[in-house]
Amino acid sequence: MRNTTKKKIVPILITVLVVLYIAPLMAFVLAAMGLFHPEEGLAVMFPLLCWLIAGGAVIVGIIRALVQRLDEIDGGEEEEASRY
Numbered sequence: 001m002r003n004t005t006k007k008k009i010v011p012i013l014i015t016v017l018v019v020l021y022i023a024p025l026m027a028f029v030l031a032a033m034g035l036f037h038p039e040e041g042l043a044v045m046f047p048l049l050c051w052l053i054a055g056g057a058v059i060v061g062i063i064r065a066l067v068q069r070l071d072e073i074d075g076g077e078e079e080e081a082s083r084y
Contacts, residue, residue: 008070
């Protein structure tokens, strides 16, 4: 196994764990939003929508960070920095 392949395992594992943690929470929020009746209005839906958007932002952010980290590993930036 190449040295860069070993370095890729942990970021991928952490990303998968975070997505597996956040995605069910988002599913519960969506389910809760479906259980409320329209007459309950925006007062109940607004906090749930905020939580849903925050969860989506976490998933998008961690996937973007993973892609950047994998690019850094492939580019050999760590090896270049260790020379100095």
